[in-house]
Amino acid sequence: MAFKNVLDRTHIIQEDQGSLILDGRNTPQNISVYSFVLGAIFSASVSVGWYSETFSQLGVFLAALALFHELEYLFTALFNSNILSLDSFLINNGHQYHIAHGAAIIEFLIESYLFPNYKSIKLFYFIATVVGQFARSCAMWHAKHNFTHTIQYHKRKEHVLVTTGIYAYLRHPSYFGFYYWAAGSQLLLCNPICFIGFLVVMNKFFSERIREEERLLIKFFGNEYVEYQKRTFTWIPLIK
Numbered sequence: 001m002a003f004k005n006v007l008d009r010t011h012i013i014q015e016d017q018g019s020l021i022l023d024g025r026n027t028p029q030n031i032s033v034y035s036f037v038l039g040a041i042f043s044a045s046v047s048v049g050w051y052s053e054t055f056s057q058l059g060v061f062l063a064a065l066a067l068f069h070e071l072e073y074l075f076t077a078l079f080n081s082n083i084l085s086l087d088s089f090l091i092n093n094g095h096q097y098h099i100a101h102g103a104a105i106i107e108f109l110i111e112s113y114l115f116p117n118y119k120s121i122k123l124f125y126f127i128a129t130v131v132g133q134f135a136r137s138c139a140m141w142h143a144k145h146n147f148t149h150t151i152q153y154h155k156r157k158e159h160v161l162v163t164t165g166i167y168a169y170l171r172h173p174s175y176f177g178f179y180y181w182a183a184g185s186q187l188l189l190c191n192p193i194c195f196i197g198f199l200v201v202m203n204k205f206f207s208e209r210i211r212e213e214e215r216l217l218i219k220f221f222g223n224e225y226v227e228y229q230k231r232t233f234t235w236i237p238l239i240k
């Protein structure tokens with residue numbers, strides 16, 4: 001029954017202002033296709049990673065990527081089913097996002113061909129991706145309905161400030177998680193060029209996004225947020 005409710009609501013997306021609009025893309029069929037394709041990529045990538053020595057890194061990377069997007073949808077379905085849509089997979093992130101992952105795969109393939117000995121999977125590198133995924137999932141779990149993929153410009157009446165769980169230790173745990181997941185994925189692929197490129201782009205993106213988000217959170221929660229800001233850090237390099 002609960003699952004049916006989720007499916008029934010998948011044709012609805014929410015605008016920043018909180019008004020609901022119908023969107024023909026967000027049918028249960030489309031959601032199922034996304035989910036199936038991600039699941040297939042995950043399974044195929046794990047198999048490739050397991051059986052192919054050459055492409056094991058690429059297999060683990062694609063499996064981690066598929067899992068990341070499946071979890072984005074799962075947590076939205078669990079805690080924010082009223083705004084569930086295809087965008088909850090966080091795949092439709094704009095061209096830059098797809099170009100970045102495409103560049104990562106191309107760099108990996110070229111360097112694997114030119115310097116095969118240089119590419120080898122290291123557990124230590126994989127750990128950064130796991131830590132990032134763990135922090136991201138904890139953030140969505142602890143923030144529950146307060147977590148939305150888009151920045152909220154108007155305070156919803158049910159929106160409360162979250163300062164417990166992982167939010168007691170990190171001020172923006174989902175951004176921390178995203179940052180280390182993405183940086184870790186480039187270490188995992190042994191991609192020096194994309195590793196540096198990802199860091200530069202993410203530092204610019206998150207510093208601007210956090211500045212804007214905190215301006216709004218201060219507007220919503222006033223001194224409560226200012227005090228929270230004083231006692232916590234983002235633990236993202238160069239962003240206090």
Ligand SMILES: C[S@@+](CC[C@H](N)C(=O)[O-])C[C@H]1O[C@@H](n2cnc3c(N)ncnc32)[C@H](O)[C@@H]1O
Binds near residue numbers: 146150162217
């Ligand atoms: C994509 S979520 C990211 C949340 C947080 N920045 C993080 O990294 O975990 C963005 C939404 O979370 C809300 N938000 C951010 N920090 C929050 C907090 N500590 N408590 C409640 N809502 C928060 C913002 O209002 C924004 O609409």
